Amino acid sequence: MKTTTTQLVIKNQNKFTSIITDDAMAFLTALHLQFDESRLQLLEKRIIQQAKFDKGEKPQFPKETASIRNENWTAAPIPEILLDRRVEITGPVDRKMVINALNSGAKIFMADFEDSCAPSWNNLMEGQENLKDAVNKTIQLEQNGKKYQLNTETATLLVRPRGLHLNDKNIEINETQISGALLDFGLYFFHNTSTLLAQGLAPFFYLPKLEHYEEARWWNDVFVFAQNYFNIPIGTIKATVLIETITASFQLDEIIFELKEHIAGLNCGRWDYIFSYIKKLKNHPDFLVPDRDQITMTSPFMLAYSLRVIQTCHKRNILAIGGMAAQIPIKDNEQDNELAFDKVKTDKEREVKNGHDGTWVAHPALVPLALEIFNENMPTKNQIHIKRNDIQINEDELLELPKGTITEAGVRKNINVGILYIESWLMGVGAAALYHLMEDAATAEISRAQLWLWLKKQAKTNSGIEITKELYQQFIVEELEKIKIYVGAERFEKGKFELASILFRNMIESNELDDFLTLKAYEYLD
Structure with a gap:
């Protein structure tokens, strides 16, 4: 009987021995062998779809899934600790950021291996060490004479792995680079799931840059495989999906349906969404967009997208999280700082009044302001009970060109x-x-x-x-x-x-x- 040998090559293996263990690599290898080929097929489908858009096709609600959109079904119940997510802070996985974000007073900290993390090997592996220490409540840092450590009460940790399109050049399995998504997910899941479950928590994730409901199905299959690998119940993992591509906004019900045992919410990833809007429609006649600063959440296509996320999430009994406030406090300039905070206030008031259940900020100084706005306008843990049946978003509204x-x-x-x-x-x-x-x-x-x-x-x-x-x-x-x-x-x-x-x-x-x-x-x- 012929035996198949798996070839594993790891660069800089000796530096991060607490993360790059034999058992962890066995898990990553299993994930790679099971899911990398299907990931590459999904990426190929993106190319085929883009070619159709370049020839003039437009995103549309899939005909083959009309029954999923029209039928009354709901996702699995959300864990109690994720029912109140009124303010979430996001940032990279460096040690100081992890401590400060967990201590910020926000309900959620999204630790990001993706868009706010340059994926050098040191950044990635130190990030995994930092999150492992954070989960174990042992994370500390002394810097410039100041000591950083966790408060008694901290934000709940969610982790965003890289998107499906990114490989990692530091690990090769059978002469093929591992997927960055599987690497980031796999290492965090492997090293922290047992500890989280012992604390009454679970591994929680954010999923970026999905372009099609089949990609949500892929992630669901990954979750099922990982849970079976560790012999834990299906549905232990909970994920929030970033709706940050124009095609995903036409498939909200379908994405939720594919992940219905594991999904906790959708998030309006507004910046990537604008980028995707340009990328997908760039070759259409008369397609043009104004300055970046003129495309806001009041632009018709952006407003339509955010309202549709709210309506669809609440119909399926999951949370709709709003977009990022990227402002950073301006020292020694109270006037400009006040103007910046006024913009944040207006943005967050619009989100909560439209029906969002939470919002994002990038800096700890914005947490109190966002909390105050959501506390004032959302006395309940969330607004899932507000179904927004008063709105009906059509395909044209999701594609309307912004003026400017x-x-x-x-x-x-x-x-x-x-x-x-x-x-x-x-x-x-x-x-x-x-x-x-x-x-x-x-x-x-x-x-x-x-x-x-x-x-x-x-x-x-x-x-x-x-x-x-x-x-x-x-x-x-x-x-x-x-x-x-x-x-x-x-x-x-x-x-x-x-x-x-x-x-x-x-x-x-x-x-x-x-x-x-x-x-x-x-x-x-x-």
Whole structure:
């Protein structure tokens, strides 16, 4: 009888021995062998679907699943600890962030291996160590003479693994790179499930960038496999799905249905959603979008999407979580700080009054403000009882073009922030505080996609300036000078701004819009 040998190659294996154990690798290998081929097939289906959009097709409600949308069914009950999620804080998995976020007063901390984490091996493995220590209540840090440790009461931990499109070059199984999604999920699940269950908790996740209900089915299969592997009940895992692609908003019922034993809610990932909107519809005639700052949650297609998430979630008895407030407190400038907080207040009031059950913030200083707004307007744990049967969102409303203008300032801002973020990511920092906003990969993707689209469509600014490669090249040179002043000459010289600007320029001038900037940049990440 022939025996099949599995070949496993791990780089830097000796550095993180508490995480890279033989048993953990056996679990990862089992996940890879069971699910990687089907993951790659799903990615191939994305390419086929994009080709159809490029030829003029539009996203639509799937005909084959009409019965799922029309029938009365609900998801499995949500655990008590996840019923009140009025304020959630998000951020990368570095040690200080994990402690501060868990202590922030928010109900939930989403520890992020995805858009706010540059996936270097050190970042990923130290992140797994940090989360393991956090689950065990032993996480501490001494830095600059200050000691950080957990409070008695902390936020509930949810973990966001990477999306299906990202491989990890540090582990190969049978000469194939492991999926970043399976690596992040698998290591956290393996090392923490027993401890969480002993505490009366469970492994809770956020799932990013789903484009189709079949991808939700894939994740459900992963969950079932993992629970069976550890001989724990099906439904122990609970997940919240980020609705951050335009195609997913047409398949909300279907995504919930595929995960109905494991799902706790949907979240409006607004920045990735705008990026996906551009990416999917970019080749449609007359498709154009205004400056990034002019696309807000009051833009008709964004409002329609968020209302549909609320209505569908509440129909299926799960939670609808609102979008991110990316503002960072501005020191020594009370006037600008007050204006920024007023924007947050307006945004959060709109969310809670529309029926959202919670919201996101990026900085601990925003937690009290968001809590105050939700406490005032949502006296119950959530608003699932508000079904929003008064609204009916159709396909055209989900696709309606946002109104606005393209300005020179908007073009320059996209270039400036795009280069700054990519450079930060290449230096290993995936959550970059830029101009008093917390930028992650999603906001950089909007900047890149808009610039690409405007060039492709030969658009003009509101002052009549034609957008050309030559204009971009001029602006890149000029914005790099501004960046040098912003970060300081010493930081500029020690950084990777030349590489970042080359990568960014190549992507915005490319004949085809690259799927994800992180796929290109990952080749250069240490």
